[in-house]
Amino acid sequence: MSALAAPADPLPDAQLPATVITAGRREALRRIPVKAKVGAAILIVFIVVAIIGPWIAPYDPAATTIGQALPHGPTGSHLLGTTATGQDVLSQLLSGTRSTVVLGLLTGVIATALSVVIGTSAGFLGGLPDDGLSLLANVFLVLPALPLLVVILGYLPHTGELPTAIVLSVLGWPWGARVIRAQTLSLRGRDFVAAARESGESSVRIIFFEILPNEIGLIAASFVGTVLYAILTSVALAFLGVSNLSSWSYGTMLYWAQGGNAVQLNAWWWYAPPGILVALLGMSLVLLNFGLDELGNPRLRSAARAGRTGRAGSRSWRPADPTPVLRELPTERS
Amino acid sequence: MAENAGSPAPEPILKIKDLSIAYRSGAGDVRAVRHVDLTLHRGEVVGLAGESGCGKSTLAYGSVRLLRPPAVITGGSVSYHGRRVETDGVDVLAASPEQLRRLRWREIAIVFQSAMNSLNPVLRVRDQMLDALGAHLALTREQRHDRVVELIEMVGIPRTRLASYPHELSGGMRQRVMIAMALAAEPEVVIMDEPTTALDVVVQREILAEIFALKDRLGFSVLFITHDLSLLLEIADRVVIMYAGRAVESGTREQIHVRSSHPYTRGLLTSFPRLRGPRVKLTGIPGSPPDLRGALTGCPFVPRCRFSTDACATIDMALTPVEPAHVSACPFVSAERLDASPASAPAPAPVAALARESSGAVVLEAADLRKSYRLARGVAVEAVAGVSFELRRGKITALVGESGSGKTTVARLLAGQEQRSGGEIRLDGKVIDPASRRGFRSYKETVQMVFQDPFASLNPLHTVRYHLTRALKLHGRDGAELDGLLDQVRLSPPEQYRDAYPHELSGGQRQRVAIARALAAAPRVLLADEPVSMLDVSIRLEMLDLIEELRARLDLAVLYITHDIASARYFADEILVMHGGEIVERGPAEALTQAPSHDYTRLLIASAPDPDAFGRQLRAGRRTAP
Numbered sequence: 027m028s029a030l031a032a033p034a035d036p037l038p039d040a041q042l043p044a045t046v047i048t049a050g051r052r053e054a055l056r057r058i059p060v061k062a063k064v065g066a067a068i069l070i071v072f073i074v075v076a077i078i079g080p081w082i083a084p085y086d087p088a089a090t091t092i093g094q095a096l097p098h099g100p101t102g103s104h105l106l107g108t109t110a111t112g113q114d115v116l117s118q119l120l121s122g123t124r125s126t127v128v129l130g131l132l133t134g135v136i137a138t139a140l141s142v143v144i145g146t147s148a149g150f151l152g153g154l155p156d157d158g159l160s161l162l163a164n165v166f167l168v169l170p171a172l173p174l175l176v177v178i179l180g181y182l183p184h185t186g187e188l189p190t191a192i193v194l195s196v197l198g199w200p201w202g203a204r205v206i207r208a209q210t211l212s213l214r215g216r217d218f219v220a221a222a223r224e225s226g227e228s229s230v231r232i233i234f235f236e237i238l239p240n241e242i243g244l245i246a247a248s249f250v251g252t253v254l255y256a257i258l259t260s261v262a263l264a265f266l267g268v269s270n271l272s273s274w275s276y277g278t279m280l281y282w283a284q285g286g287n288a289v290q291l292n293a294w295w296w297y298a299p300p301g302i303l304v305a306l307l308g309m310s311l312v313l314l315n316f317g318l319d320e321l322g323n324p325r326l327r328s329a330a331r332a333g334r335t336g337r338a339g340s341r342s343w344r345p346a347d348p349t350p351v352l353r354e355l356p357t358e359r360s
Numbered sequence: 361m362a363e364n365a366g367s368p369a370p371e372p373i374l375k376i377k378d379l380s381i382a383y384r385s386g387a388g389d390v391r392a393v394r395h396v397d398l399t400l401h402r403g404e405v406v407g408l409a410g411e412s413g414c415g416k417s418t419l420a421y422g423s424v425r426l427l428r429p430p431a432v433i434t435g436g437s438v439s440y441h442g443r444r445v446e447t448d449g450v451d452v453l454a455a456s457p458e459q460l461r462r463l464r465w466r467e468i469a470i471v472f473q474s475a476m477n478s479l480n481p482v483l484r485v486r487d488q489m490l491d492a493l494g495a496h497l498a499l500t501r502e503q504r505h506d507r508v509v510e511l512i513e514m515v516g517i518p519r520t521r522l523a524s525y526p527h528e529l530s531g532g533m534r535q536r537v538m539i540a541m542a543l544a545a546e547p548e549v550v551i552m553d554e555p556t557t558a559l560d561v562v563v564q565r566e567i568l569a570e571i572f573a574l575k576d577r578l579g580f581s582v583l584f585i586t587h588d589l590s591l592l593l594e595i596a597d598r599v600v601i602m603y604a605g606r607a608v609e610s611g612t613r614e615q616i617h618v619r620s621s622h623p624y625t626r627g628l629l630t631s632f633p634r635l636r637g638p639r640v641k642l643t644g645i646p647g648s649p650p651d652l653r654g655a656l657t658g659c660p661f662v663p664r665c666r667f668s669t670d671a672c673a674t675i676d677m678a679l680t681p682v683e684p685a686h687v688s689a690c691p692f693v694s695a696e697r698l699d700a701s702p703a704s705a706p707a708p709a710p711v712a713a714l715a716r717e718s719s720g721a722v723v724l725e726a727a728d729l730r731k732s733y734r735l736a737r738g739v740a741v742e743a744v745a746g747v748s749f750e751l752r753r754g755k756i757t758a759l760v761g762e763s764g765s766g767k768t769t770v771a772r773l774l775a776g777q778e779q780r781s782g783g784e785i786r787l788d789g790k791v792i793d794p795a796s797r798r799g800f801r802s803y804k805e806t807v808q809m810v811f812q813d814p815f816a817s818l819n820p821l822h823t824v825r826y827h828l829t830r831a832l833k834l835h836g837r838d839g840a841e842l843d844g845l846l847d848q849v850r851l852s853p854p855e856q857y858r859d860a861y862p863h864e865l866s867g868g869q870r871q872r873v874a875i876a877r878a879l880a881a882a883p884r885v886l887l888a889d890e891p892v893s894m895l896d897v898s899i900r901l902e903m904l905d906l907i908e909e910l911r912a913r914l915d916l917a918v919l920y921i922t923h924d925i926a927s928a929r930y931f932a933d934e935i936l937v938m939h940g941g942e943i944v945e946r947g948p949a950e951a952l953t954q955a956p957s958h959d960y961t962r963l964l965i966a967s968a969p970d971p972d973a974f975g976r977q978l979r980a981g982r983r984t985a986p
Contacts, residue, residue, distance in 0.1 A: 217816035220777055224809050225831040225877060226801040239821045348425035348460050349381075351453050352432040 062317020068310035072303075076127035079120035087118040087274050097286065097293035107295035110286040118274050119299055125275035126257060126307070129187040129194075133256030136195035138249040141202030146233055146241075148203070149210025160207065163200040171197045175259065179268045190269065194256050202248035209244055213237045247318045254311040261304050276300040370401035372441060373581050374423070374468070374549050375449075379436035381415075381422040384429070388653035392418040394605040395436070397679075400549060405575070405582040407596030409589045409628065411896045413649055415605040416585050420551050424468050425452060425460060442467045442548045465496050469542035471535075473554040478538055479526040485512070485537055486522035492541050511540040516570060532563035536570065543574065551583045556591075560762035560923060565967040568595060587897050589625075590632045591969040593617045598685075601625045604650050604660035606677055611686035619695040622688045623665050626698050631897045633930035635953055635968055642930070644901035648866050659690070667693045720752030723788065723917045724774065724807060724885050730782030731769050743769045745941035746783065751885055751917040756908070758920045758928035758949065760964070761938035767921050768812075770938070771887045774919070775809040776800055805835055808878035809887040813894045814870035818862040824873050825858045831880035845876040848913075850906060868899040872906065879910070885917045886910070893923070904931050925964050929953040937961045 091112025100107045106115040148159035182189045222236050263269050264277020271278055283297040381393040393415040400406050408416045421427050423438045438452040472478045489508045509519050515536040556564035592599050600610045609622040627645035647664040658673040679687035731744040744766040761767045772778045776794025784791050794803045811817040829839035843854040849872040851857045892900040911918050922928055928935050935952045937945040945958040956962045
């Protein structure tokens with residue numbers, strides 16, 4: 027009922043015209059949860075900064091001032107102050123965004139691709155392949171990720187984000203794979219899959235055109251979750267010094283701030299901005315994830331709405347309350 | 361006593377007056393119940409019938425304020441006059457949550473449709489019943505335990521089953537547990553929402569007999585909601601027909617059965633094939649119910665009504681008396697006029713099936729077909745135990761049985777959707793293996809299956825165009841034949857349906873698309889697995905007529921799988937009755953239904969709802985019941 031969006035037809039056609047029900051594009055946009063909109067907006071700002079940041083940075087982020095030994099607070103020429111060696115913090119932030127965002131997205135893409143391929147194959151094929159792939163996923167799940175990362179990344183050449191992204195992906199795919207496998211298992215038994223087989227569709231076609239499109243919400247959520255995991259982990263690793271310390275990212279900024287005793291020197295402008303940006307980036311991804319969840323699960327949406335529309339007295343409606351009696355419907359005409 | 365012929369002035373126990381209920385929504389409020397009056401008298405069984413979406417469940421749940429927002433009651437009154445409450449009755453709409461809590465279950469109990477979902481799967485039956493008793497009645501521990509045993513034996517379940525979990529009980533037993541729980545506090549009114557719809561006919565009959573025996577003993581009143589009007593005509597004292605949120609006709613069982621005077625009621629009555637009497641062509645009610653958002657002016661049934669006139673657009677839908685105790689919202693049509701009209705009072709024109717020549721060549725043969733499933737601990741269950749039959753061109757063979765009889769498995773084996781564990785399948789006399797990977801696609805050129813649930817068998821993310829053009833291309837046909845397919849299944853004009861998504865279509869339209877997809881392969885055999893059981897009663901016949909038409913036009917061999925032997929009689933040439941994985945009886949449809957020889961077939965026929973019998977068996981059974 028609530029899926030119908032067009033205005034009411036006083037004397038509708040008995041044939042129920044299909045066109046009446048199609049929701050307009052504006053309506054579809056309106057239905058996107060606020061959480062998702064806010065999350066997406068913040069994320070887009072980060073992506074824009076990642077693209078143009080290094081160009082709009084006022085200084086070379088690595089340029090030092092000869093003779094400076096203490097961090098300087100924000101001034102007109104250095105809006106976010108400088109580090110102990112006189113490097114501009116704002117420029118470091120603007121340049122460092124790219125590395126962090128690229129690493130996150132890259133890991134998200136690789137890990138999600140892995141989990142989709144492994145999850146759907148395991149779920150669709152069943153039997154022995156499923157047992158094997160599930161075992162593999164479970165083994166990866168119980169690997170102690172952080173120590174392993176420290177060891178592996180310590181050996182890898184620190185050139186670009188790709189090696190780190192690959193290692194993070196290899197350790198990060200099993201969560202998504204397990205969820206997607208479960209969903210595939212349930213979709214595999216649906217009648218529309220049997221009906222597609224009945225038409226003579228091949229297994230590959232069934233996986234990619236019948237099953238996968240129904241998992242888009244789940245895959246998107248898994249992607250967002252993986253990006254978040256990659257960003258937090260990469261920041262943590264850089265903070266520990268296990269990364270290319272000659273490049274700029276939020277993690278390396280925190281590493282240098284820690285090394286330069288920023289907290290002890292009360293140089294909040296040095297350590298707080300990268301920390302806040304990591305938190306903000308994480309929050310945008312979490313909001314986006316919640317929003318996608320609501321979009322894919324109408325029950326969450328109507329639960330949110332039921333709390334708003336149904337009022338019993340002054341408090342919001344609870345499941346045990348009786349049906350409200352509303353003598354006058356505001357929209358009622360007759 | 362249920363006939364209440366002896367009691368001069370029946371006391372009303374639940375009075376619903378001018379009740380209106382709406383579902384709030386951003387896209388316009390759905391006004392699901394509009395100014396309905398309904399009175400339930402003490403000891404009476406009132407039946408509430410109508411298509412899905414007509415507001416019958418909303419009315420019943422709304423009258424005890426069990427609906428949750430966005431549902432709101434927008435007008436009217438409901439009062440309850442039980443023996444145990446104040447003399448002037450309880451105003452349900454003004455009652456506090458605490459008053460309502462005392463009213464529900466103790467005074468007005470509800471038996472829900474889905475017993476599986478209403479029972480907590482992790483609690484034993486005993487614990488659930490104890491919980492319910494503890495929540496509502498002030499009893500000591502011992503008293504509660506005694507009461508639980510008493511209740512469960514009252515509904516015919518041995519007390520040893522109290523230790524079972526819900527999944528260990530059959531569907532019928534679960535529904536009995538629900539009934540026992542509903543009756544625990546000796547309520548005066550029991551609302552039953554399709555309590556037997558999910559059950560097989562034989563079990564349905566047992567449960568109904570049980571309900572009536574209990575009703576006679578305990579003296580409660582029943583508000584019985586169902587879409588199955590023929591069932592109501594057997595069991596109800598009074599029947600209320602609802603359409604588009606309004607009561608359109610109300611009368612005693614006999615009045616509705618013999619002299620119904622609203623075209624919609626007649627439509628519902630002619631939606632059910634009968635097991636007795638001449639085999640006639642029926643019509644059902646073409647079209648679908650109106651959108652309930654906003655105000656409907658005039659009669660909402662106009663677009664589907666054969667008798668509509670200009671005056672129908674402005675009538676106020678007030679119920680006017682036709683005869684004592686019989687009211688109808690249609691002042692223009694009388695029972696006599698409906699009787700005289702050929703389509704609604706079916707002329708004894710033989711169904712096309714009767715006049716068919718019987719020279720169809722055998723296309724598909726099943727010989728000693730077997731399928732067993734391995735359960736845990738190495739136990740094997742034989743779902744299909746040696747079934748043999750043949751499908752002939754231009755013939756409809758019905759496979760009738762209850763759930764679990766193996767009938768769907770037979771279809772899936774024939775379609776190659778499952779691997780058989782024994783026996784042979786022969787296509788045009790040649791032994792083949794449909795489930796083999798290599799031959800599968802070419803086999804699909806000949807044999808196509810249509811699934812039971814059109815809401816599940818179409819991918820919600822693909823348009824009608826995608827579904828049909830894919831099927832056409834896979835079988836080497838041009839995607840442009842799409843319009844022809846839509847036309848074949850009577851979805852016209854095609855441009856209205858080509859780009860629709862499944863959720864934009866009604867159930868009947870979806871099933872037509874599913875059939876069109878099967879036809880894209882230009883098959884010679886159509887396996888139809890309960891093709892109408894998920895559809896509204898009013899359009900089932902339309903769908904069967906479509907299959908019949910396709911059979912005639914394309915010379916299809918059709919396997920029609922159903923639990924409804926009356927529809928098999930209406931529609932099929934030959935009937936195979938399946939029970940416990942075996943075919944227990946087979947024969948020409950008419951001969952088999954009129955003179956069944958196997959005990960199980962007789963039971964099946966005796967259990968099917970039969971309004972012509974006026975519930976004779978049930979009522980007779982009641983007298984012998986304890």
